[in-house]
Amino acid sequence: MKSANKRFVQKSIAVVVIVTLLYGAGVAPAVMFFVSGVVFIVFLFTRKAQNREVERLFDFYVAADAILREDRRWFGFEVTEVLEDGHEALEGIPDPPPLQLFTLGALHHRVDQHAAAEEFLSRVVDEEHSDERFLTHPSSQLRRYVTLLRKIESEPSFAPKTLGAIRSLERMRRKNAHTLLAESRLALEDSIRPTQMICPTASPQTFVPDTPMQMRPAIQDVLHDIYDIQQDDQSN
Numbered sequence: 001m002k003s004a005n006k007r008f009v010q011k012s013i014a015v016v017v018i019v020t021l022l023y024g025a026g027v028a029p030a031v032m033f034f035v036s037g038v039v040f041i042v043f044l045f046t047r048k049a050q051n052r053e054v055e056r057l058f059d060f061y062v063a064a065d066a067i068l069r070e071d072r073r074w075f076g077f078e079v080t081e082v083l084e085d086g087h088e089a090l091e092g093i094p095d096p097p098p099l100q101l102f103t104l105g106a107l108h109h110r111v112d113q114h115a116a117a118e119e120f121l122s123r124v125v126d127e128e129h130s131d132e133r134f135l136t137h138p139s140s141q142l143r144r145y146v147t148l149l150r151k152i153e154s155e156p157s158f159a160p161k162t163l164g165a166i167r168s169l170e171r172m173r174r175k176n177a178h179t180l181l182a183e184s185r186l187a188l189e190d191s192i193r194p195t196q197m198i199c200p201t202a203s204p205q206t207f208v209p210d211t212p213m214q215m216r217p218a219i220q221d222v223l224h225d226i227y228d229i230q231q232d233d234q235s236n
């Protein structure tokens with residue numbers, strides 16, 4: 001039995017147990033059926049909403065792959081909207097898959113948002129337990145993601161466009177993750193490094209003449225000489 005079906009059976013058994021307890025407590029059958037119906041409807045809506053969160057993540061993969069792979073010139077608002085979708089999808093999974101983190105980092109790198117790119121790419125490249133094989137205790141959201149991912153991989157005709165986007169992004173991740181991270185870090189260093197053309201204010205220094213042409217008498221000596229010459233003229 002698949003894990004998803006197993007959990008569904010467990011929840012169904014839990015509902016049956018609750019109904020049995022209510023019956024044993026003397027609750028009217030109409031009330032029990034009403035409560036059971038409400039619980040079942042809430043369960044279906046919750047499951048559908050969670051599945052939609054996972055599907056939105058795969059939609060994000062398709063849109064991001066088109067931006068990262070093609071040479072087409074994209075408008076800034078187009079990339080921003082895809083990034084917003086990616087961040088919203090990120091909020092829906094407490095333990096996001098590494099491919100999702102890489103894709104967000106690569107998109108931020110594409111639009112020169114290097115601080116955000118460094119944040120996401122470092123989680124993929126630098127963190128010791130960021131690889132998929134270390135995610136051994138998944139959340140329910142990650143489990144649904146993996147279930148749908150395996151279905152897409154095993155049945156290529158089910159979502160061929162999504163499968164192509166995932167494979168393309170995985171290739172980018174293997175080949176470019178380290179390079180993109182290094183470029184983002186270099187860009188951040190360049191943005192905070194002082195400009196080499198700006199020199200610190202020099203402390204005042206005494207000017208020492210190097211040639212006789214530069215050796216000029218002080219102003220008081222000049223005035224004294226002029227005064228003496230005028231006195232001599234008057235005496236003559």
